[in-house]
Amino acid sequence: MYIHWSHHYLPKVFGILSFFFNPPFMWLILSEKKASIGKYRYLLIGFAIFDMIYSAVELIIPISIHGTGAAFVVYLADGPFFGTGHLGQLGVSIRCGFISLSYGILVIHFLYRYFVLFNTRIIDRLLRPSGLAALFLFFISHGIAWSTVCEMFLYGDQEVFDYIYDAFKKDYNVDSHDLSMLMALFFDASPEIKRRSWIGILILTGISTYAVSLYVILGYKIMRKLADNPGISMTTQKLHRQLFKALAVQTFIPICISFSPCMIAWYGPVLGLDLGMWNNYLGVIALSAFPVLDPLAIIILLPNYRNRLLGVVKKPMKYWNSGTSIRPQVDSSQAITQIY
Template sequence: MYIHWTNHYFPKIFGILSFVANPIFMYLIVTEQKSNSIGKYRFLIFFFAIFDMSYSTVELLAPVVRLRFGIFSVFEDNLQGIHGTGAAFVVCLTDGPFYGIKNLHLAQLAVSIRCGCISLSYGILIIHFIYRYITLFFPKLVASIFQSTGCICIFLFFITHGIVWAGVCELFLYGDNEMRDYIRDAFQKDYGVDSYDIAFLGAIYMEASDQVVERSWAGILILTGISTYAVSLYIALGYKIMKKLRDNPAMSVTTKNMHKQLFRALSVQTIIPICISFSPCLVAWYGPVLGFDLGMWNNYLGVIALSAFPFMDPVAIILLLPAYRNRVFGVVPKAPVIVPTLVTRSSHRWTTTANVLAH
């Protein structure tokens, strides 16, 4: 199902770039001689890199596109408008090994898992914020985080986000015959595809049976709640972390600078999914209801932005952490300047003085 060249090629390009950037990032983590400066936090960012590549793998196996069905629009220029008098959006499989298979339930599950990766990105960022919060407020607990029990709790917390999101898609946003009839003419006209031959998730907000409308709204509101909870937690924990760094005179300058660098990197890591995951999802979910017609952005660029996340994330960290940035760009820190030794003789003893100016 060929939608547009941007949607067809850019996610694949970003997927390949992810498998270039993340191994480089992992190599920097493993070989950094000063890795003790960030302690065991390097294990979390290493896990983040593995997740980024897993995200890209799912993206390549189950590429999707979001198609909007808005209110009081018509089909023009191959951009999705209204079908009937209702409003809906559809996330459908466009390519990959699951496209065109006879078992549409399996293909739909692949789409749900692909969408669940959005929530996994929320979950792993929350873990990073919680870790930074613990290191500042409860440093005695840091050692227990990476013990067996702590690691199990981290993994369960992380994977639960993806399972819940994918489960909501499967239980509330699945494509039944009523939805397939709703979009059939549009798909046949614009893409030459029968809606009964493709796997998709969708929501119809009005002008459908009560059962379909109610479960559509229920699914969208639950997903909105998950997204809002994640972003609110970022803001709340981020505010507390910044306040702690600002109002803690007992912390040494070196330690404070390290925490600031790591928090700055984490903040950028958070801004990326908010801009390219959270915002596009809200536009896709509520645009049809509110009558927003963002044209190509809603149909193509939102999906491209989602696929860019696993590549942009390691690049942002490398650029923001001086130790990694200097190694990638070959910047060698200035060596200390040693002032020539001054030798004096006093009371039959030799006294040697050396002044070292660190840069």
């Protein structure tokens, strides 16, 4: 389905850029001679790998969002699973689950920064094989829970397909019965449809709210600890503040481009907002930008990474400028000798 050039191309551009920015970010982490951030580097590498997997899933399972009447709809717009019925619907559920996975990995980052300041013994346990396995299960459970809720409560059926038929014919000239979708229909539906729609959206809202609340609570405690702990050296405090600023921006990004678009799409119909295909611009494009903005935020906010990357970029420019300034002072024979 072709909706608009921005919806068609921008998510693909962001997906490709994710594979362009995250590998240099991983190189900056792994090639750093002095491990100034300690074992936290492994979490940052894990974050970069997740960003690229997120982009790969997004490119394979491109989604669209539509709000009409009392309904919220997420449907498969293109890709190899388009037109595959329930298999495509499962793909949409998995794609949506990656939103929750981004919440989960951020929770782990906040917990790590919190325990570094408050209880380093827990950090030692978490970095053991059993601790890492527990962290992975904690992380993956977010995506499993989200996708399961989508499959159990937000699946499309004949009643919801019929409800959105006219809107999809008018806006996209497609038959809604041929699409793989997830949907919540809050009013003007059978009691069963309304019940499972409300249950599904409220559970997803609870997962999102728990994650964002945890960011705020742990972030506040971390800031208080840094401000009220004279036992920490100025150098260590400076490093912690730099890392916390980066993590704060990493948190601000998904709140703006994941949490907020989801809330608008979910509760717009409840409030009587007929957003139509505007959800694609407010939500789909914003969701696709997360894996690109994430590594850029850390590189820009951590001086070591920022300066090293700028140094790599400036080297060819310095070499070119120095060659340009020397060239007029030598004759052609000297120039040939220098080239070889």
